[in-house]
Amino acid sequence: xxxxxxxxxxxxxxxxxxxxxxxxxxxxxxxxxxxxxxxxxxxxxxxxxxxxxxxxxxxxxxxxxxxxxxxxxxxxxxxxxxxxxxxxxxxxxxxxxxxxxxxxxxxxxxxxxxxxxxxxxxxxxxxxxxxxxxxxxxxxxxxxxxxxxxxxxxxxxxxxxxxxxxxxxxxxxxxxxxxxxxxxxxxxxxxxxxxxxxxxxxxxxxxxxxxxxxxxxxxxxxxxxxxxxxxxxxxxxxxxxxxxxxxxxxxxxxxxxxxxxxxxxxxxxxxxxxxxxxxxxxxxxxxxxxxxxxxxxxxxxxxxxxxxxxxxxxxxxxxxxxxxxxxxxxxxxxxxxxxxxxxxxxxxxxxxxxxxxxxxxxxxxxxxxxxxxxxxxxxxxxxxxxxxxxxxxxxxxxxx
Amino acid sequence: xxxxxxxxxxxxxxxxxxxxxxxxxxxxxxxxxxxxxxxxxxxxxxxxxxxxxxxxxxxxxxxxxxxxxxxxxxxxxxxxxxxxxxxxxxxxxxxxxxxxxxxxxxxxxxxxxxxxxxxxxxxxxxxxxxxxxxxxxxxxxxxxxxxxxxxxxxxxxxxxxxxxxxxxxxxxxxxxxxxxxxxxxxxxxxxxxxxxxxxxxxxxxxxxxxxxxxxxxxxxxxxxxxxxxxxxxxxxxxxxxxxxxxxxxxxxxxxxxxxxxxxxxxxxxxxxxxxxxxxxxxxxxxxxxxxxxxxxxxxxxxxxxxxxxxxxxxxxxxxxxxxxxxxxxxxxxxxxxxxxxxxxxxxxxxxxxxxxxxxxxxxxxxxxxxxxxxxxxxxxxxxxxxxxxxx
Ligand SMILES: Cc1cc2nc3c(=O)[nH]c(=O)nc-3n(C[C@H](O)[C@H](O)[C@H](O)COP(=O)(O)OP(=O)(O)OC[C@H]3O[C@@H](n4cnc5c(N)ncnc54)[C@H](O)[C@@H]3O)c2cc1C
Ligand SMILES: Cc1cc2nc3c(=O)[nH]c(=O)nc-3n(C[C@H](O)[C@H](O)[C@H](O)COP(=O)(O)OP(=O)(O)OC[C@H]3O[C@@H](n4cnc5c(N)ncnc54)[C@H](O)[C@@H]3O)c2cc1C
Numbered sequence: 019x020x021x022x023x024x025x026x027x028x029x030x031x032x033x034x035x036x037x038x039x040x041x042x043x044x045x046x047x048x049x050x051x052x053x054x055x056x057x058x059x060x061x062x063x064x065x066x067x068x069x070x071x072x073x074x075x076x077x078x079x080x081x082x083x084x085x086x087x088x089x090x091x092x093x094x095x096x097x098x099x100x101x102x103x104x105x106x107x108x109x110x111x112x113x114x115x116x117x118x119x120x121x122x123x124x125x126x127x128x129x130x131x132x133x134x135x136x137x138x139x140x141x142x143x144x145x146x147x148x149x150x151x152x153x154x155x156x157x158x159x160x161x162x163x164x165x166x167x168x169x170x171x172x173x174x175x176x177x178x179x180x181x182x183x184x185x186x187x188x189x190x191x192x193x194x195x196x197x198x199x200x201x202x203x204x205x206x207x208x209x210x211x212x213x214x215x216x217x218x219x220x221x222x223x224x225x226x227x228x229x230x231x232x233x234x235x236x237x238x239x240x241x242x243x244x245x246x247x248x249x250x251x252x253x254x255x256x257x258x259x260x261x262x263x264x265x266x267x268x269x270x271x272x273x274x275x276x277x278x279x280x281x282x283x284x285x286x287x288x289x290x291x292x293x294x295x296x297x298x299x300x301x302x303x304x305x306x307x308x309x310x311x312x313x314x315x316x317x318x319x320x321x322x323x324x325x326x327x328x329x330x331x332x333x334x335x336x337x338x339x340x341x342x343x344x345x346x347x348x349x350x351x352x353x354x355x356x357x358x359x360x361x362x363x364x365x366x367x368x369x370x371x372x373x374x375x376x377x378x379x380x381x382x383x384x385x386x387x388x389x390x391x392x393x394x395x396x397x398x399x400x401x402x403x404x405x406x407x408x409x410x411x412x413x414x415x416x417x418x
Numbered sequence: 419x420x421x422x423x424x425x426x427x428x429x430x431x432x433x434x435x436x437x438x439x440x441x442x443x444x445x446x447x448x449x450x451x452x453x454x455x456x457x458x459x460x461x462x463x464x465x466x467x468x469x470x471x472x473x474x475x476x477x478x479x480x481x482x483x484x485x486x487x488x489x490x491x492x493x494x495x496x497x498x499x500x501x502x503x504x505x506x507x508x509x510x511x512x513x514x515x516x517x518x519x520x521x522x523x524x525x526x527x528x529x530x531x532x533x534x535x536x537x538x539x540x541x542x543x544x545x546x547x548x549x550x551x552x553x554x555x556x557x558x559x560x561x562x563x564x565x566x567x568x569x570x571x572x573x574x575x576x577x578x579x580x581x582x583x584x585x586x587x588x589x590x591x592x593x594x595x596x597x598x599x600x601x602x603x604x605x606x607x608x609x610x611x612x613x614x615x616x617x618x619x620x621x622x623x624x625x626x627x628x629x630x631x632x633x634x635x636x637x638x639x640x641x642x643x644x645x646x647x648x649x650x651x652x653x654x655x656x657x658x659x660x661x662x663x664x665x666x667x668x669x670x671x672x673x674x675x676x677x678x679x680x681x682x683x684x685x686x687x688x689x690x691x692x693x694x695x696x697x698x699x700x701x702x703x704x705x706x707x708x709x710x711x712x713x714x715x716x717x718x719x720x721x722x723x724x725x726x727x728x729x730x731x732x733x734x735x736x737x738x739x740x741x742x743x744x745x746x747x748x749x750x751x752x753x754x755x756x757x758x759x760x761x762x763x764x765x766x767x768x769x770x771x772x773x774x775x776x777x778x779x780x781x782x783x784x785x786x787x788x789x790x791x792x793x794x795x796x797x798x799x800x801x802x803x804x805x806x807x808x809x
Contacts, residue, residue: 406698412704
């Protein structure tokens with residue numbers, strides 16, 4: 019057992035923190051805050067180029083695909099520092115682990131370096147109107163026609179589809195096979211004719227959430243496919259094996275610093291706010307009930323952190339998850355909700371004020387968090403479905 | 419960074435589990451609840467022969483000088499088997515002697531602990547159960563080459579089995595430069611000591627011990643006169659972390675039993691473990707005991723590294739108290755009526771874990787310690803970085 023970082027890793031963390039202080043400027047933050055395009059803009063792009071030049075992107079990825087061939091913990095250190103200011107780096111990202119595991123050599127060369135440097139952005143095309151938690155019920159159809167597939171159907175809540183270059187698309191290719199055995203994944207360019215994107219505005223869209231908000235996602239999308247023709251070479255993994263390819267990728271996607279930080283930054287935020295603010299001469303730090311509750315949440319937050327470190331340790335040992343990825347995905351979101359709700363009862367009426375209100379605390383950060391925190395317990399595997407996985411796959415309890 | 423057990427730690431764990439599964443069935447725990455001294459000397463001797471009592475004690479006194487995380491693995495497995503042995507009180511006391519006593523005291527005590535010939539206990543609590551210096555009021559008055567002790571100690575573990583008790587007493591009023599507390603090695607057979615067994619939830623061996631003019635040689639002082647409080651804190655920190663390990667082991671076993679039961683018990687024509695409400699409860703139980711385990715081992719690891727760990731120990735114990743209790747209570751619920759029956763073994767775990775949640779600091783006390791570090795210190799907090807500890 020070793021819960022510590024090496025001296026080199028501590029130096030790396032300090033170096034990244036210093037870099038962020040110097041380079042994540044108010045201009046970069048302004049782009050992050052105002053943009054609907056995943057926070058991108060000229061200042062942001064220039065900053066990210068410097069990050070890539072330092073070799074901090076895709077640290078644990080193979081060198082031949084644009085990575086550094088290093089270890090997962092180093093990557094985690096970089097991810098953590100950037101995730102604290104609301105920036106995703108590190109190259110985990112949607113779809114990439116699955117391509118690494120199941121892609122052809124051409125696909126790896128085509129996509130991985132681009133995913134790392136941000137030139138390629140995937141939207142995740144899993145969910146449909148009639149297939150959410152029960153994803154295997156998806157109906158979006160892909161029919162083989164010579165060297166091509168023809169796609170017809172609809173995807174739902176497809177975040178990033180309005181600025182993504184590609185969609186990582188799950189389709190039904192064999193409607194007669196058992197549900198899980200008739201699904202195939204395609205890597206489809208978004209500019210393929212026949213694809214239409216329609217916005218779905220979230221409850222985080224108006225007023226815009228301040229930077230640092232949990233799940234501060236103003237917009238997601240519906241995506242419609244009408245006779246979309248794509249070459250067979252866009253298929254990821256084998257035909258009708260898409261369920262297994264996707265499941266593999268999702269599991270790895272769930273692991274990482276950003277996921278746990280989404281759920282614990284609020285703990286730090288409220289404690290640090292209380293330490294430096296008084297109202298009418300009164301400090302909440304003197305209230306015994308508040309003290310007890312904050313300590314309780316802090317301890318839970320440590321468990322979020324430790325569960326993430328456990329997953330990292332498993333990845334680093336090339337081990338397999340039985341339930342650990344799912345465990346993280348239950349504990350962290352639910353902890354996040356407990357914190358945001360507690361904060362609202364600590365701050366009282368001020369915690370309702372949204373971005374733009376003059377008296378709002380931290381630009382309404384806590385109020386916007388409250389609107390978004392439950393969300394991380396729904397997507398990427400809802401807490402209910404994750405508990406099912408833990409019980410059945412992890413504990414061996416029988417199906418109903 | 420690799421938070422999973424190393425190969426060596428895993429081997430030790432497997433070995434301990436195999437041994438205890440063979441030698442320490444639940445019937446033994448049951449029998450010892452009714453026993454005069456409360457532990458089976460043969461089992462204790464064999465555990466010592468396996469090197470467990472000396473595992474984390476210095477090599478020069480017959481130990482193996484291994485880190486606390488190794489000893490914790492043993493306590494975790496002892497907890498799993500609810501082994502009725504005085505391991506926790508002996509280790510907590512022996513570690514303190516190894517660190518803070520003088521050579522002659524160490525030479526007298528530690529080799530006998532390693533060989534399994536000496537069982538130890540400690541005494542701090544009086545009427546006020548909080549772990550603060552003000553709770554110690556038992557006076558030690560000087561009389562020539564002796565101190566004379568009069569007063570009462572509560573919740574003393576394994577008194578009947580222990581030959582020596584490391585005892586906190588008051589040798590001076592609290593002052594600016596000391597808490598006025600001293601530690602003495604007391605021979606439990608000294609005239610004037612009388613113990614009354616307490617009937618506890620765990621039915622373990624805890625006693626009320628009265629001291630009536632008990633004479634203790636001055637040479638038995640551990641550490642400096644009046645400067646015992648930091649040593650007490652040192653001891654409590656380790657004792658608490660090791661108790662957490664024991665709780666985690668017992669709780670994990672308790673959860674395992676519930677999961678096993680759910681696979682086999684049929685209601686409404688199918689195993690109850692196929693009902694989602696039972697499945698999700700089992701998933702939660704796993705989250706809770708996993709969290710307790712990771713917090714515990716991080717605290718122990720920090721102690722081993724010589725880092726400040728008071729906050730981490732408090733984190734672990736507060737979480738263990740709440741969540742281990744939640745696990746064993748849930749396990750009772752999954753077992754339905756049978757778990758409430760004396761003849762069924764489950765309650766042996768339930769009663770012990772529940773009792774341990776009340777030892778060595780309640781959730782409130784430990785969260786108060788964490789809150790101090792979070793709120794009464796300058797600067798910002800950040801998860802994953804050390805907090806400054808407030809005395
Ligand atoms: C902001 C946002 C962004 C998103 N981004 C994407 C994206 O980029 N790409 C993408 O593909 N999807 C995305 N999603 C979709 C997300 O993954 C789904 O919302 C999620 O899978 C749940 O599906 P659903 O909304 O249809 O709910 P449903 O599947 O209808 O579920 C409703 C409730 O029933 C519960 N439930 C379902 N089955 C069971 C069961 N067996 N046992 C117990 N409870 C059950 C669920 O847990 C949930 O609580 C996004 C969603 C949101 C809100
Ligand atoms: C002290 C005591 C006194 C009692 N007195 C009497 C008495 O006087 N007369 C009498 O007739 N009985 C009595 N009982 C029996 C009591 O009513 C039963 O214990 C109770 O009905 C549960 O049955 P069980 O113990 O067989 O548990 P089981 O039915 O085996 O249930 C085990 C667990 O599975 C859960 N479970 C079962 N089905 C489902 C499902 N569909 N979905 C989710 N979870 C499920 C249960 O909630 C429970 O947690 C007594 C029990 C006790 C402990």
